Amino acid sequence: MIPSPPLYICPSPLITQTHSHQSLEMEVVEDTVIVGAGIAGLAASLGLYRMGLRSVVLESSDSLRATGFAFTAWTNAWKALDALGIGDSLRQQHVQLHGLVVASVATGLATSQVSFIAKGKLGDHEVRCVRRNMLLEALERELPRGTIRFGSKVVSIEETWNLKLVHLADGSILKAKVLVGCDGVNSVVAKWLGLPKPPFPRRSAARGIAEYPGGHGFKSEFLQYVGDGFRSGFLPCDEKTIYWFFTFISSPQAKDAEENPAKMKHYLLSLLQKAPKEVTGIIEKTELDTILSSPLRFRFPWDVLWGRICKNNVCVAGDAFHPMTPDLGQGACSALEDGVTLARCIGEALLGKSTAGGDESGRISRGLEKYAKERRCRGFDLIPTGYVLGFIQQSNGVVMSFLRDKCLAGFMAGMYLNKADFDCGTLFRD
Structure with a gap:
């Protein structure tokens, strides 16, 4: 339980104010x-x-x-949100995801699956896709x-x-x-x-939100496609919204598409030729003004x-x-x-x-x-x-694809939960 803060007296408009450009007094x-x-x-x-x-x-x-529209809130994020006292309100607005399914772009078949209904070193895992x-x-x-x-x-x-x-x-x-x-x-x-x-790591990302007013009907799971130079993910935020992302290696074709949402949509659909129609349908349903693309930084x-x-x-x-x-x-x-x-x-x-x-x-x-x-x-x-x-996930080539899909798939999928098994602590030390 977070203690109630002391009575807060809003400062004078000359000190802090929203949507204002009045000068602040230097002695403050x-x-x-x-x-x-x-x-x-x-x-x-x-x-x-x-x-x-x-x-x-x-x-x-x-x-x-x-x-960026949305993000995957892993277990460590929920511990921080609970420490701030806003975790429960956000839980009510976002469905809990039950697992991760990783599929190969080359074959369209699943290469690994990980359940999110599992215990970590710090307790039960919790994963949801949260609207930013x-x-x-x-x-x-x-x-x-x-x-x-x-x-x-x-x-x-x-x-x-x-x-x-x-x-x-x-x-x-x-x-x-x-x-x-x-x-x-x-x-x-x-x-x-x-x-x-x-x-810039010479990679870019595209993101979008698909809205289904009547409900999308997708499972509460995180679906990924990897290989052939890109990785993509599809996650439900709630019963009516699907968030998706692509990361891909920069190329002249991709760079040209970054400036034009219609071209970007066409480019992304060309990468998912072996994906099920219900997956490509998510991209097709996305309105152009909700598609965002930009180079990555690290x-x-x-x-x-x-x-x-x-x-x-x-x-x-x-x-x-x-x-x-x-x-x-x-x-x-x-x-x-x-x-x-x-x-x-x-x-x-x-x-x-x-x-x-x-x-x-x-x-x-x-x-x-x-x-x-x-x-x-x-x-x-x-x-x-x-x-x-x-x-590894984006790489193509026979050797790398074999190692990724046959040898490393389970290990890599488990890495998500492994790195999320972390607690930053509370605001008040015991």
Whole structure:
């Protein structure tokens, strides 16, 4: 049970406000400024609020963005969502998936199956396909009004004593005791810290949502097709919605299709020639304006392990920290883990509960170092595992196809549950 936070008094409109560009008074100091209202940023903000601490979330767009439509929420994600107090509401909106079926593109036949109704080292597994907009809206709903400042684009960061000055495009400036970058692969905060720009692995992803007003009738399972240079997945979110994705090796044909949803739909259907008609029908039913395609990005694992992901009172989380290819389905899940861990570490520092003691700036610095230490190894584990898994699944050729379909299929399918068997902990230590 999460304790009720203390009574929250909404700050003056001159301090934080939503959909406004009025200047902030320079003498106001914010405890925590979070750049980016994505999954990691809102999770961290809500975690801090559950601990009785306020934060300001700066979002460059004019509304919440749900790029990618949906994601696979594995067991570790549900532990984080429960820690934040929004797990049950999301469960009511998404069906539980019972298993994974992996099929070969070459033959159309199943090569492995894994049941999700299983116990891991930390208890029962739980897997659902969650709509991103529903998750972001659930996080936003629990935050005090005025926490998120939309239309707030960060242009530069400046140091002054133990504070950071965050300069916005509208000319306003915020002073922050703690600055957190949750602003994605092109993070301004990550650049300030000196982290290199995430490279492209020469692969792209297409995603979409198919709506069935009368019900789709598909089983509650995760279906994958692998081989011949691509992998695809089809997952029901609820009784009326199917989320699908493709990852494929970049090519002139694919690049041309990325700019045109109609061409992309035709290209994807050409890859699934041996799939059942009910599967290709999902792509055919998808409206063109709900098809999104873009190149993939990832961070080299050694940059996660040894790179500067925190410095004094500044750190990064989510895709600004550990962007990864989607082959394990852990990008959004690990962002939720980041949010809970980061809120706990910052909360302990600001509330003076850190075992290290000392002044506040020292506690903040040590708190962020503690967060970095906890999260580095997790990112270092997930990034290369997903990359290798995706490489094997997408590869073609006689030898690789034989090894994948006959020797490694069961092992790779089991890897999803193995990496999801993780608990980031609660907001409050026992």
